[in-house]
Amino acid sequence: MRDVLGWRRKFGVMGPSTNTVVQPDFDAMRPVGVTSHYSRIFTPDADAVSNESFRAGVEVIGGNVLDAVRSVMTCAPDHLVMGMSAVTFFGGAKGADAFIRSVEDVAGIGVTVGSHACAAALEAHGGVRRIAVLSPYWPVMNAEVARYFGDRGFTVVRDIALQCTSWTGIAAVPPARCREAIKALDGDDVEAIVQVGTNLSMVRLAAAAELFLGKPVIAINAATWWHALRRNGIADRLAGFGRLLEEF
The missing domain is CATH 3.40.50.12500 (Rossmann fold)
Known part of the structure:
Protein backbone atom coordinates (compact mmCIF):
# COMPACT_ATOMS: atom_id res chain seq x y z
CA MET A 1 0.00 0.00 0.00
CA ARG A 2 1.16 3.53 -0.76
CA ASP A 3 0.41 6.62 1.30
CA VAL A 4 -2.40 8.56 -0.38
CA LEU A 5 -0.44 11.84 -0.32
CA GLY A 6 3.13 10.51 -0.39
CA TRP A 7 2.41 7.94 -3.04
CA ARG A 8 5.77 8.51 -4.73
CA ARG A 9 7.96 8.93 -1.64
CA LYS A 10 7.69 9.82 2.03
CA PHE A 11 10.76 11.63 3.36
CA GLY A 12 11.58 11.83 7.05
CA VAL A 13 13.43 15.07 7.81
CA MET A 14 15.53 15.62 10.95
CA GLY A 15 16.20 19.23 11.82
CA PRO A 16 17.07 21.26 14.92
CA SER A 17 14.06 22.42 16.93
CA THR A 18 15.38 25.98 16.59
CA ASN A 19 15.43 25.81 12.78
CA THR A 20 12.51 27.62 11.10
CA VAL A 21 13.83 27.75 7.52
CA VAL A 22 14.60 24.21 6.37
CA GLN A 23 11.05 22.85 6.74
CA PRO A 24 9.32 25.56 4.65
CA ASP A 25 12.19 25.45 2.14
CA PHE A 26 11.76 21.72 1.60
CA ASP A 27 7.98 22.05 1.39
CA ALA A 28 8.31 24.77 -1.27
CA MET A 29 10.36 22.38 -3.44
CA ARG A 30 8.08 19.38 -2.95
CA PRO A 31 6.71 17.73 -6.12
CA VAL A 32 3.24 16.22 -6.15
CA GLY A 33 3.25 12.78 -4.57
CA VAL A 34 6.24 13.48 -2.33
CA THR A 35 5.72 14.38 1.34
CA SER A 36 8.16 15.42 4.05
CA HIS A 37 7.70 14.68 7.73
CA TYR A 38 9.74 16.79 10.11
CA SER A 39 11.27 15.34 13.28
CA ARG A 40 12.68 18.03 15.55
CA ILE A 41 16.12 17.48 17.09
CA PHE A 42 15.91 18.93 20.58
CA THR A 43 18.11 22.01 20.52
CA PRO A 44 18.37 24.49 23.40
CA ASP A 45 18.71 27.94 21.89
CA ALA A 46 21.85 29.90 22.71
CA ASP A 47 22.14 33.66 22.87
CA ALA A 48 25.91 33.94 23.03
CA VAL A 49 27.34 31.56 20.42
CA SER A 50 31.02 32.31 19.82
CA ASN A 51 34.01 30.87 18.03
CA GLU A 52 34.89 29.02 21.25
CA SER A 53 31.43 27.63 21.98
CA PHE A 54 30.16 26.88 18.47
CA ARG A 55 31.49 23.36 18.08
CA ALA A 56 30.39 22.28 21.55
CA GLY A 57 26.89 23.59 20.83
CA VAL A 58 26.68 21.71 17.56
CA GLU A 59 27.89 18.52 19.22
CA VAL A 60 25.01 18.78 21.71
CA ILE A 61 22.60 18.95 18.77
CA GLY A 62 24.37 16.07 17.05
CA GLY A 63 24.00 13.95 20.15
CA ASN A 64 20.22 14.22 19.88
CA VAL A 65 19.98 13.26 16.19
CA LEU A 66 19.34 9.56 16.69
CA ASP A 67 16.37 10.23 18.98
CA ALA A 68 14.84 12.28 16.15
CA VAL A 69 15.60 9.45 13.73
CA ARG A 70 13.82 6.91 15.91
CA SER A 71 10.84 9.24 16.23
CA VAL A 72 10.39 9.89 12.51
CA MET A 73 10.79 6.22 11.63
CA THR A 74 7.40 5.56 13.23
CA CYS A 75 5.71 7.08 10.14
CA ALA A 76 7.51 4.53 7.92
CA PRO A 77 9.37 6.94 5.60
CA ASP A 78 11.05 5.70 2.45
CA HIS A 79 14.15 7.87 2.90
CA LEU A 80 15.64 10.25 5.46
CA VAL A 81 16.90 13.79 4.86
CA MET A 82 19.22 15.55 7.28
CA GLY A 83 17.98 19.12 7.72
CA MET A 84 21.09 20.28 9.59
CA SER A 85 24.42 20.70 7.88
CA ALA A 86 27.12 21.42 10.47
CA VAL A 87 27.38 17.90 11.89
CA THR A 88 27.73 16.47 8.38
CA PHE A 89 30.97 18.41 7.79
CA PHE A 90 32.78 17.39 11.00
CA GLY A 91 35.79 15.18 10.39
CA GLY A 92 35.93 15.76 6.65
CA ALA A 93 34.60 13.23 4.14
CA LYS A 94 35.29 10.31 6.48
CA GLY A 95 33.37 12.04 9.24
CA ALA A 96 30.39 12.51 6.93
CA ASP A 97 30.48 8.84 5.97
CA ALA A 98 30.61 7.84 9.66
CA PHE A 99 27.63 10.07 10.43
CA ILE A 100 25.63 8.47 7.61
CA ARG A 101 26.45 4.99 8.89
CA SER A 102 25.31 5.89 12.41
CA VAL A 103 21.93 7.08 11.09
CA GLU A 104 21.41 4.24 8.63
CA ASP A 105 22.30 1.63 11.26
CA VAL A 106 19.42 2.88 13.39
CA ALA A 107 16.95 3.62 10.60
CA GLY A 108 17.58 0.75 8.21
CA ILE A 109 17.00 3.10 5.25
CA GLY A 110 19.14 5.62 3.37
CA VAL A 111 19.79 9.21 4.40
CA THR A 112 20.78 12.29 2.41
CA VAL A 113 23.14 14.74 4.15
CA GLY A 114 24.02 18.30 3.21
CA SER A 115 27.79 17.89 2.86
CA HIS A 116 27.62 15.06 0.32
CA ALA A 117 24.68 16.74 -1.42
CA CYS A 118 26.65 19.96 -1.96
CA ALA A 119 29.62 18.01 -3.34
CA ALA A 120 27.30 16.12 -5.69
CA ALA A 121 25.71 19.39 -6.79
CA LEU A 122 29.10 20.86 -7.66
CA GLU A 123 30.02 17.70 -9.59
CA ASN A 221 18.70 23.32 1.24
CA ALA A 222 18.22 23.18 -2.52
CA ALA A 223 21.17 20.80 -2.93
CA THR A 224 20.01 18.50 -0.13
CA TRP A 225 16.45 18.29 -1.41
CA TRP A 226 17.65 17.79 -5.02
CA HIS A 227 19.94 14.98 -3.90
CA ALA A 228 17.15 13.25 -1.98
CA LEU A 229 14.75 13.50 -4.93
CA ARG A 230 17.22 12.23 -7.52
CA ARG A 231 18.45 9.42 -5.28
CA ASN A 232 14.86 8.23 -5.05
CA GLY A 233 14.14 8.39 -8.77
CA ILE A 234 12.16 11.64 -8.65
CA ALA A 235 13.34 13.53 -11.74
CA ASP A 236 10.88 16.44 -11.73
CA ARG A 237 12.36 19.77 -12.87
CA LEU A 238 11.37 22.62 -10.53
CA ALA A 239 11.61 26.28 -11.56
CA GLY A 240 12.63 29.13 -9.28
CA PHE A 241 15.19 27.33 -7.14
CA GLY A 242 18.28 27.49 -9.35
CA ARG A 243 19.86 25.52 -12.17
CA LEU A 244 20.36 22.45 -10.02
CA LEU A 245 16.65 21.66 -9.74
CA GLU A 246 15.81 23.04 -13.17
CA GLU A 247 18.44 21.21 -15.25
CA PHE A 248 20.01 18.28 -13.41
Whole structure:
Protein backbone atom coordinates (compact mmCIF):
# COMPACT_ATOMS: atom_id res chain seq x y z
CA MET A 1 0.00 0.00 0.00
CA ARG A 2 1.16 3.53 -0.76
CA ASP A 3 0.41 6.62 1.30
CA VAL A 4 -2.40 8.56 -0.38
CA LEU A 5 -0.44 11.84 -0.32
CA GLY A 6 3.13 10.51 -0.39
CA TRP A 7 2.41 7.94 -3.04
CA ARG A 8 5.77 8.51 -4.73
CA ARG A 9 7.96 8.93 -1.64
CA LYS A 10 7.69 9.82 2.03
CA PHE A 11 10.76 11.63 3.36
CA GLY A 12 11.58 11.83 7.05
CA VAL A 13 13.43 15.07 7.81
CA MET A 14 15.53 15.62 10.95
CA GLY A 15 16.20 19.23 11.82
CA PRO A 16 17.07 21.26 14.92
CA SER A 17 14.06 22.42 16.93
CA THR A 18 15.38 25.98 16.59
CA ASN A 19 15.43 25.81 12.78
CA THR A 20 12.51 27.62 11.10
CA VAL A 21 13.83 27.75 7.52
CA VAL A 22 14.60 24.21 6.37
CA GLN A 23 11.05 22.85 6.74
CA PRO A 24 9.32 25.56 4.65
CA ASP A 25 12.19 25.45 2.14
CA PHE A 26 11.76 21.72 1.60
CA ASP A 27 7.98 22.05 1.39
CA ALA A 28 8.31 24.77 -1.27
CA MET A 29 10.36 22.38 -3.44
CA ARG A 30 8.08 19.38 -2.95
CA PRO A 31 6.71 17.73 -6.12
CA VAL A 32 3.24 16.22 -6.15
CA GLY A 33 3.25 12.78 -4.57
CA VAL A 34 6.24 13.48 -2.33
CA THR A 35 5.72 14.38 1.34
CA SER A 36 8.16 15.42 4.05
CA HIS A 37 7.70 14.68 7.73
CA TYR A 38 9.74 16.79 10.11
CA SER A 39 11.27 15.34 13.28
CA ARG A 40 12.68 18.03 15.55
CA ILE A 41 16.12 17.48 17.09
CA PHE A 42 15.91 18.93 20.58
CA THR A 43 18.11 22.01 20.52
CA PRO A 44 18.37 24.49 23.40
CA ASP A 45 18.71 27.94 21.89
CA ALA A 46 21.85 29.90 22.71
CA ASP A 47 22.14 33.66 22.87
CA ALA A 48 25.91 33.94 23.03
CA VAL A 49 27.34 31.56 20.42
CA SER A 50 31.02 32.31 19.82
CA ASN A 51 34.01 30.87 18.03
CA GLU A 52 34.89 29.02 21.25
CA SER A 53 31.43 27.63 21.98
CA PHE A 54 30.16 26.88 18.47
CA ARG A 55 31.49 23.36 18.08
CA ALA A 56 30.39 22.28 21.55
CA GLY A 57 26.89 23.59 20.83
CA VAL A 58 26.68 21.71 17.56
CA GLU A 59 27.89 18.52 19.22
CA VAL A 60 25.01 18.78 21.71
CA ILE A 61 22.60 18.95 18.77
CA GLY A 62 24.37 16.07 17.05
CA GLY A 63 24.00 13.95 20.15
CA ASN A 64 20.22 14.22 19.88
CA VAL A 65 19.98 13.26 16.19
CA LEU A 66 19.34 9.56 16.69
CA ASP A 67 16.37 10.23 18.98
CA ALA A 68 14.84 12.28 16.15
CA VAL A 69 15.60 9.45 13.73
CA ARG A 70 13.82 6.91 15.91
CA SER A 71 10.84 9.24 16.23
CA VAL A 72 10.39 9.89 12.51
CA MET A 73 10.79 6.22 11.63
CA THR A 74 7.40 5.56 13.23
CA CYS A 75 5.71 7.08 10.14
CA ALA A 76 7.51 4.53 7.92
CA PRO A 77 9.37 6.94 5.60
CA ASP A 78 11.05 5.70 2.45
CA HIS A 79 14.15 7.87 2.90
CA LEU A 80 15.64 10.25 5.46
CA VAL A 81 16.90 13.79 4.86
CA MET A 82 19.22 15.55 7.28
CA GLY A 83 17.98 19.12 7.72
CA MET A 84 21.09 20.28 9.59
CA SER A 85 24.42 20.70 7.88
CA ALA A 86 27.12 21.42 10.47
CA VAL A 87 27.38 17.90 11.89
CA THR A 88 27.73 16.47 8.38
CA PHE A 89 30.97 18.41 7.79
CA PHE A 90 32.78 17.39 11.00
CA GLY A 91 35.79 15.18 10.39
CA GLY A 92 35.93 15.76 6.65
CA ALA A 93 34.60 13.23 4.14
CA LYS A 94 35.29 10.31 6.48
CA GLY A 95 33.37 12.04 9.24
CA ALA A 96 30.39 12.51 6.93
CA ASP A 97 30.48 8.84 5.97
CA ALA A 98 30.61 7.84 9.66
CA PHE A 99 27.63 10.07 10.43
CA ILE A 100 25.63 8.47 7.61
CA ARG A 101 26.45 4.99 8.89
CA SER A 102 25.31 5.89 12.41
CA VAL A 103 21.93 7.08 11.09
CA GLU A 104 21.41 4.24 8.63
CA ASP A 105 22.30 1.63 11.26
CA VAL A 106 19.42 2.88 13.39
CA ALA A 107 16.95 3.62 10.60
CA GLY A 108 17.58 0.75 8.21
CA ILE A 109 17.00 3.10 5.25
CA GLY A 110 19.14 5.62 3.37
CA VAL A 111 19.79 9.21 4.40
CA THR A 112 20.78 12.29 2.41
CA VAL A 113 23.14 14.74 4.15
CA GLY A 114 24.02 18.30 3.21
CA SER A 115 27.79 17.89 2.86
CA HIS A 116 27.62 15.06 0.32
CA ALA A 117 24.68 16.74 -1.42
CA CYS A 118 26.65 19.96 -1.96
CA ALA A 119 29.62 18.01 -3.34
CA ALA A 120 27.30 16.12 -5.69
CA ALA A 121 25.71 19.39 -6.79
CA LEU A 122 29.10 20.86 -7.66
CA GLU A 123 30.02 17.70 -9.59
CA ALA A 124 26.72 17.90 -11.50
CA HIS A 125 27.71 21.32 -12.87
CA GLY A 126 30.96 19.85 -14.19
CA GLY A 127 34.50 21.20 -14.07
CA VAL A 128 34.06 23.14 -10.82
CA ARG A 129 37.00 22.91 -8.43
CA ARG A 130 37.58 26.38 -6.95
CA ILE A 131 34.79 27.53 -4.68
CA ALA A 132 33.86 30.14 -2.09
CA VAL A 133 31.76 29.37 0.99
CA LEU A 134 29.17 31.42 2.88
CA SER A 135 27.88 30.29 6.27
CA PRO A 136 26.06 31.64 9.32
CA TYR A 137 28.72 29.85 11.37
CA TRP A 138 31.92 30.97 13.06
CA PRO A 139 35.46 30.56 11.65
CA VAL A 140 36.07 27.36 13.63
CA MET A 141 33.20 25.71 11.75
CA ASN A 142 34.12 27.17 8.37
CA ALA A 143 37.48 25.43 8.79
CA GLU A 144 35.64 22.11 9.06
CA VAL A 145 33.63 22.93 5.92
CA ALA A 146 36.85 23.73 4.04
CA ARG A 147 38.39 20.49 5.27
CA TYR A 148 35.46 18.50 3.95
CA PHE A 149 35.54 20.12 0.52
CA GLY A 150 39.30 19.65 0.39
CA ASP A 151 38.80 15.93 0.98
CA ARG A 152 36.39 15.91 -1.96
CA GLY A 153 38.90 17.55 -4.30
CA PHE A 154 37.69 21.16 -4.11
CA THR A 155 39.67 24.23 -3.10
CA VAL A 156 37.97 26.81 -0.87
CA VAL A 157 39.46 30.04 -2.21
CA ARG A 158 37.80 32.19 0.47
CA ASP A 159 34.92 32.07 2.90
CA ILE A 160 32.69 34.28 5.00
CA ALA A 161 31.30 33.28 8.39
CA LEU A 162 28.40 35.55 9.36
CA GLN A 163 29.01 34.68 13.03
CA CYS A 164 25.39 34.54 14.17
CA THR A 165 25.19 34.61 17.95
CA SER A 166 22.13 32.39 18.42
CA TRP A 167 20.62 29.41 16.62
CA THR A 168 17.30 31.17 16.06
CA GLY A 169 19.11 34.33 15.01
CA ILE A 170 20.37 32.59 11.87
CA ALA A 171 16.85 32.70 10.43
CA ALA A 172 16.74 36.46 11.03
CA VAL A 173 19.67 37.26 8.72
CA PRO A 174 18.19 39.52 6.00
CA PRO A 175 18.63 38.71 2.31
CA ALA A 176 20.50 42.00 1.83
CA ARG A 177 23.28 40.82 4.12
CA CYS A 178 23.56 37.53 2.26
CA ARG A 179 23.56 39.37 -1.08
CA GLU A 180 26.48 41.55 0.00
CA ALA A 181 28.36 38.48 1.21
CA ILE A 182 27.87 36.74 -2.13
CA LYS A 183 29.24 39.78 -3.96
CA ALA A 184 32.26 39.89 -1.62
CA LEU A 185 32.98 36.20 -2.20
CA ASP A 186 32.75 36.35 -5.98
CA GLY A 187 35.75 36.80 -8.25
CA ASP A 188 37.40 35.48 -11.37
CA ASP A 189 39.26 32.94 -9.21
CA VAL A 190 35.99 31.38 -7.98
CA GLU A 191 34.00 28.95 -10.13
CA ALA A 192 31.05 28.47 -7.77
CA ILE A 193 29.72 29.72 -4.45
CA VAL A 194 28.32 27.36 -1.83
CA GLN A 195 26.08 28.42 1.07
CA VAL A 196 25.89 26.12 4.08
CA GLY A 197 23.75 26.33 7.21
CA THR A 198 20.18 25.12 6.76
CA ASN A 199 18.56 27.86 8.88
CA LEU A 200 19.93 30.58 6.58
CA SER A 201 17.27 31.55 4.04
CA MET A 202 19.11 31.38 0.70
CA VAL A 203 17.26 29.13 -1.76
CA ARG A 204 15.65 31.89 -3.83
CA LEU A 205 18.50 34.38 -3.40
CA ALA A 206 21.00 31.79 -4.63
CA ALA A 207 18.84 31.16 -7.69
CA ALA A 208 18.76 34.89 -8.44
CA ALA A 209 22.50 35.24 -7.86
CA GLU A 210 23.21 32.61 -10.49
CA LEU A 211 21.57 34.91 -13.04
CA PHE A 212 23.72 37.95 -12.31
CA LEU A 213 26.98 36.12 -11.53
CA GLY A 214 26.79 33.62 -14.37
CA LYS A 215 28.08 30.75 -12.24
CA PRO A 216 26.64 28.14 -9.86
CA VAL A 217 25.46 29.39 -6.48
CA ILE A 218 24.55 26.36 -4.41
CA ALA A 219 22.15 26.80 -1.49
CA ILE A 220 22.45 23.81 0.81
CA ASN A 221 18.70 23.32 1.24
CA ALA A 222 18.22 23.18 -2.52
CA ALA A 223 21.17 20.80 -2.93
CA THR A 224 20.01 18.50 -0.13
CA TRP A 225 16.45 18.29 -1.41
CA TRP A 226 17.65 17.79 -5.02
CA HIS A 227 19.94 14.98 -3.90
CA ALA A 228 17.15 13.25 -1.98
CA LEU A 229 14.75 13.50 -4.93
CA ARG A 230 17.22 12.23 -7.52
CA ARG A 231 18.45 9.42 -5.28
CA ASN A 232 14.86 8.23 -5.05
CA GLY A 233 14.14 8.39 -8.77
CA ILE A 234 12.16 11.64 -8.65
CA ALA A 235 13.34 13.53 -11.74
CA ASP A 236 10.88 16.44 -11.73
CA ARG A 237 12.36 19.77 -12.87
CA LEU A 238 11.37 22.62 -10.53
CA ALA A 239 11.61 26.28 -11.56
CA GLY A 240 12.63 29.13 -9.28
CA PHE A 241 15.19 27.33 -7.14
CA GLY A 242 18.28 27.49 -9.35
CA ARG A 243 19.86 25.52 -12.17
CA LEU A 244 20.36 22.45 -10.02
CA LEU A 245 16.65 21.66 -9.74
CA GLU A 246 15.81 23.04 -13.17
CA GLU A 247 18.44 21.21 -15.25
CA PHE A 248 20.01 18.28 -13.41
